[in-house]
Amino acid sequence: MRQAIAIVLFLSVLLAAVPKEAASGSAWAVIDAETGRLLDGSNENLQLPIASLTKIWTALTFIESGTADGEIVISPAAASAEGSSIYLEQGTKMDSDALLYGLMLRSGNDAAYALAEHAGGSVDGFVDLMNKKAELYGLERTTFMNPSGLHDDRHLSTAYETALMLYFAMKNDEFSKIASAENFVYRKGDEVRSWRNKHRLIHTNDHVKAGKTGFTKAAGRTLATYFEKDGKKLIVITLNNGDDWNVHQQLANDTFHKYENVTVAKKGKYKILPGVDGELKRPIVLLLNEDEVERVSHVVYIPRNKDRKVKGTWTVSLDNELLITAEIDIRK
Incomplete structure (x- = not known):
């Protein structure tokens, strides 16, 4: 009887020591931002929800779709999109570049749907473009069901492939400019909007150049960060990590310490x-x-x-x- 009680107590202590993230699945990856090579990770190939890190691919898909810049009319569906918002009103117009800033800096789901409808003809049409682009770029464990990252059991990626999303996207000059912005002010006529990037480290860490935040109840906190220090460039991804700000800085510091830029030719x-x-x-x-x-x-x-x-x-x-x-x- 005492042995059984001891085993139960041991299991209780063991389970209590496991981080909450591990119970529902968590993962992280660090890659070389110059080559896309995986440098370190944990569960980096495990498929998990990525929440608004989805918008990295939404932005790149829109930018590379060839859709002409210009005003986009906000539809009823876009204006009423569930979740985080930049408070677009039905029937109003906004320039596509401003919507991209609202998408990346403030994670506006309404901006995601407005961009998707404009470039894809419909949200479903745009999501098809997102998935085809993922296939083209070799993201074999990534599936998109919407342009915002709202939860769907089939809307999944991995820490490693999410890192690759940012790796590919940062090679695009327009995306890089948007994702690196600390603030953006939109002025048109009497309308003035000012957005501050939600990614805290962009404002507080001199080595952080770009990134994206994300959260849903199902995904937990998700975070993508692009670091650059002494000519070394890294991308860090965490999925379902409640201490992501600190974890990203620690992972980056450890990797910068372990790796050097070596001239091989x-x-x-x-x-x-x-x-x-x-x-x-x-x-x-x-x-x-x-x-x-x-x-x-x-x-x-x-x-x-x-x-x-x-x-x-x-x-x-x-x-x-x-x-x-x-x-x-x-x-x-």
Whole structure:
């Protein structure tokens, strides 16, 4: 009997020690923002709800859709969208670039639906574009059911793939400008609106360049942060973490400490083969830890044609995983 009581007490203590996030599923990932390489993580491939981190992909899908900039008429459905809002009124008009700022800085679900209807013809049509873009970018464990991140059992991604969303999006200059803004003021006629970025670290941490917040009851707190320090760039994602502000800074600090930018190929001329020379116009730099430097390998691909001057490809891999490619001028 005493043994049974002891076991019960032990299990009670053990369960009490498990963070609440772990009970419903939590995950995090840190990736190199230059290459997209996963540097560290926990449950990084576990499918979970991501809440308003969805809007990273909503913004990129809209920007890359080719939809012309201009005024968007706010529909009844957009104006009445559930959840966080920038308080758009039915029948009013707002410029698409302002809606993108409202989407990213204030996480406006009404802005998400207005943008989706405009670019996709309907919300469903836009969500289809989001999913096709996810497939094109190789996000195999990501499925969108709406442009805002409101809960749906099928609306899921992973910490790693959410990090990749921000990685791909930050390569777009327009997205990068919006996601990096601390504040935005919209003026048109008599209308003036001022929005402050909800991402606290953008205002308080000099190494934070961009990011996105998220929350639903089902997803918990979700957070995406883009860090840059001493030329090193990282993306940190947490899903269902109640201490995300502190966790992001700690993960970034730990990773900055462990990894250095290493020049794996210097700018200059190389002897590729007998009678074949190559020239790298820029050095190839990778974020590596001390143990990885010796495991880097290089391959140069040369087009098979008779031209004396051609463009080749210099590839760099780590443990046979391709990390980066660079153009090299080949002279035969």
